[in-house]
Amino acid sequence: MSVYVYAITKADHPLDLEDVTGVGEEPAELHTVSNGGLRAVISESPEDLSVARRDLEAHHEVQEQLWADGAILPLSFGFVAPDEDTVRALLEERAEAFSQRLDELTGCAEFNIKGVHDEDTLLRAVLADSERARELNESIREGGGSYEDRLALGELVAGEVQTRQSALAEEVLTALRPFALAEKVSPPSQQYFVSVSFLVEDERSEEFTRAGGELAARLGEGVELRLRGPLPPYSFV
Template identity: 55%
Template sequence: MGVYVYSITSKDHPLPLDDVSGVGDPPCRLRTVTAGDLCAVVSDAPEDLRPRRRDVMAHQGVQERLMADGAILPLRFGFTADDDQVVREVLEERAEEYRERLGRLDGGSEYHLRASWDEDALLRRILAESDEARTLNQQIRDGAGTPAMSIALGELIAQDVQTQQEALAAGIVEALRPYAREESVSPPGGQDFLNVSFLVAEDKEEMFLATEISLANQLGEECEFRLHGPLPPYSFV
């Protein structure tokens, strides 16, 4: 049977595992694998492990319980090894890297921010600010437009949308950056123009959250902010 790995931490971590259950049905018992001053929190790996809600929530619950008492390197759901010895060897081989990363994560949590802009509101803004787009749009509406003009308007709007969204995303990140140790930007999906995670220290959380609320209020209902956290710092492991 394989080994399911949840987190890596220092062996000095309190490791409050007695009241926490692992993945599997019935839940697997948690244990530790230690090498030097590092420790991995593991359990047996269920043979039929899949990302069921029950198991994903159990995985997350272990991370949150550990994170409340010290720095951890949370592994994403589904990470397994052949046996305890393999885990021990990895801890030994990458000890310096893990210790450095634990130091950087100590006292910090992840906040994940996504943002989207209402398409109709953005189109109105572009038409209000761009004389060229407004003129093309009016000619098309009046019936004097050509297929080429419609294509030109579409390309112009698409370019302006990208420019404005990129500028707004950069401005949001710049405003929040002073209150974060690190940031990790990912490609946005769907209607989002921003997908970013911040590593925020405990003593900066209040200002980070206040700044995020202020930005959302300034941009108004046209722009939707979706902030999740505090979370285990998956994006910074």
């Protein structure tokens, strides 16, 4: 019987799971598999497992409930093992590494920061600061300008946008790094100019949150910083 694995904990974790259920339309009972000083929280794997809101929420609710009472190694959604013996073997094989990582994550939480730059505000700033961009833009707006002018304007604006967003991303990282133990930075995307997870000690959580709020206010018009946390350390397992 295949089993769904939610997280790995040490044997002394309280494992309070009374108020949560596992994945699946009719979730099986949550229980544990033990080996030495480690335990894995599992349930019978449902046949109808899907990347749907119901199952994603159940997965994270189990992990957050566990994390509230002690350090865990949260597994990614959809981790299914062939059977309980396979899970026991994994706990034995990786016992030292799992135990060490649990020690390192004890008393820590993850915070996610995502930065969004309003496109219109950004474009206005580029035009305000670049005489060449203004000249090209005016020419094109008045019905003139060649294909080469349009291409040049597009390249100029794209370069300026990338430069400004890279500088903003570095400002965010530089401001918040002093409050964190570690970071995981994702590549910038069309939606976010910065997307980063920080590992923060519990005793510095308020300080980190306050610094994030002050930074968001300082970055000014058109820039939004979205902060989520504290969360289980999903990015640092």
